[in-house]
Amino acid sequence: MVGSLDSTVYVLSGEDGTVSWQFTTGDAVCSSPALGDINNDGILDVVVGSYDSKIYALSSQDGTVLWSSTAGDSLHSSPALGDVNSDGSLDVVVGSTQGYMQSMTGTERYCGCTQQATEYTRPLR
Ligand SMILES: [Ca+2]
Ligand SMILES: [Ca+2]
Numbered sequence: 677m678v679g680s681l682d683s684t685v686y687v688l689s690g691e692d693g694t695v696s697w698q699f700t701t702g703d704a705v706c707s708s709p710a711l712g713d714i715n716n717d718g719i720l721d722v723v724v725g726s727y728d729s730k731i732y733a734l735s736s737q738d739g740t741v742l743w744s745s746t747a748g749d750s751l752h753s754s755p756a757l758g759d760v761n762s763d764g765s766l767d768v769v770v771g772s773t774q775g776y777m778q779s780m781t782g783t784e785r786y787c788g789c790t791q792q793a794t795e796y797t798r799p800l801r
């Protein structure tokens with residue numbers, strides 16, 4: 677699984693390198709995709725940021741968008757997955773070039789909390 681400057685996330689077969697599926701964002705994808713079961717259905721999901729200022733949660737099965745969320749600026753860094761709010765479900769944390777570190781709960785497409793990365797803190801919505 678890899679992002680590309682051609683705005684696309686590619687998932688390649690481990691057996692022969694053929695493209696299993698691909699997903700095109702609105703701009704270059706420089707962040708490394710993160711894998712985790714963010715919606716608690718027992719299946720790994722893909723979370724990746726894009727220069728188009730959005731973070732995408734995709735089904736690892738076929739690249740279907742589970743949800744997307746818009747940050748304040750382009751996303752160069754890779755998202756991290758962890759249970760930030762201790763509710764038993766993975767959350768998504770990512771920094772943007774705007775200077776914010778943002779946290780989203782994986783299951784509810786909701787910005788649960790923010791972490792102050794600079795002197796600014798704001799929710800996603
Ligand atoms: Ca899942
Ligand atoms: Ca959580």
